Amino acid sequence: MKPPGEDDIAREPDDHRAGHRAGHRVRLPRKPAKPPVRQVAGRVLLALLLLVVTALIVYADHDGYRDAADGDVGPLDAFYYATVTLSTTGYGDITPVTDTARLISIFLVTPLRVLFLIVLVGTTLEVLTERTREDWRLNRWRSTVRDHTVVVGFGTKGRSAIQTISAQGGNATATRKDRIVVVDSSAKAVDAAAAEGYVGVLGDATHSDVLQRAEAHRARQIIVAPQRDDTAVLVTLTARQLNRTAKIVAAVREEENAPLLKQSGADAVITTASAAGRLLGLSVLSPAAGMVIEDLIHQGSGLDVVERPVTKAEAGRSPRETDDLVVSVVRGHRVLGYDDPAVGTLQLTDRLITIVRASPGARVTPDTRPLPQD
Known part of the structure; x- marks a missing residue:
């Protein structure tokens, strides 16, 4: 496994040690207090x-x-x-x-x-009241949270992933702010997440008790985006042991570590270094093509990549005969190109991956949702 690069050294050691001294805490979003x-x-x-x-x-x-x-x-x-x-x-x-x-x-x-x-x-009464109120809010949150999204790491990758899954308002169970839980070992990162309206859990996500505080065993999807590849492997292993059904998407810097993430239980692995390199190369060869790809991976503006079911009117037609620009057809566990002879005509059980014009403020439903971006 590759040693961490410069981008991996993004957390202050003091914050990390402070997180362990303070213990694993859950911080619910709240209004800023008066000075x-x-x-x-x-x-x-x-x-x-x-x-x-x-x-x-x-x-x-x-x-x-x-x-x-x-x-x-x-x-x-x-x-x-x-x-x-x-x-x-x-x-x-x-x-x-x-x-x-x-x-x-x-x-x-x-x-x-x-x-x-x-x-x-x-002051004393306020402290006692605030503590009681916070305990009540935490217990209420634990009793109601289900099918949420857990994001491990609130760095650049984690923030971008959250922005993507909530770019168009989100659906009722997965992408609202109160349905996203951020886990990070940095106290500053957890504070920032809580200030933005997300539930924050302070601690090392390689430990199962920390992920349990984030209710990862009840989550629908888990995004693993730490700063180090070895941490991503350990987090993925721990998360998969806690939750056998959740969709786990992990990010690694080095491509040679991607198979290890797959073996650890990740459903999808994004190689950030090679993906960025490919985008750089494409932008050199064709700046216009690079701009289009950049637009596609910025959800909620310009063009968006959307996965949706086949409608009754589209069943029996070819992908070219739909109103949207179809790039792939998801049939069972296979992803087929729009021009793949195996597609034939569309079936009601198929799902289409299309490119559409983004509609600001449009609400994404479980049947029409933006694809997670790398």
Whole structure:
């Protein structure tokens, strides 16, 4: 197996070690939190507002209170009383002496005192509430996730694969953002995935417990796109052991490692180095042809490669007689060229691989879906 190239050294060692120290965590997408300074400033302003409201209530009925020092309760005394009351200090030098003042203390000042204390301990309460809410969201996600897509590696290859399978909105079970789970050993990559709306799992995907946290045993398809070929082999072996029916597509840098990926259980293997080299060579020989291929592999704009079933109206015809530009016919486990004599006429059980004009915003259904791009 080839040693890693320059592109393989794309992860900071500190991030990798941090991932192992932090343990294998699942991060659900969430709205960005307010900056800590804004959170503290908001609590301070709310506390001051409660203090002012309490002081105004006390001063509005200042005749119902008595100051042990001089008997009268002025504005400063009202703020002093509000401060020691809300903070539960209660020196007792200013006291309510009328029934009205006592009722105000019971029904107005006491609730304000409780609210003031909640503001003071708000950080602790927020942490406890957030932890409970996060656990509930995680349990709910685990109980509902099925037939989703697991993407191992959130580097250039992983991001491009996600963009392709969700380019036109996706179908109801596989390509919505909440149906994509990203697994990566880099904390920064997992944070970035969660920020973009995907579920992120932090950990080494060569370990079965990490893939289990991503619910890989329930996934419909698994995309293996790590930085190293040896990692891709181990991840593929682990994923296939967990899930015998999922479609596994893996990427390798070196073509000589592709057969090993096939033996490990990958349904399809994409050789990134040779594919890029072929595109470079084609672009040199024919820049226009290179532009067309580049357009085809960018899903959702220009021309798209789409796999769809044969319609009743097309059954019994040849591939050339369809409205779309047919390039291949999928019959059983065979992929036949449009001009292959074995095709003959189209059958209802066939599927067509066609080139169509991309429709921005169009929704892809399970029967008409873009092909995964290399």
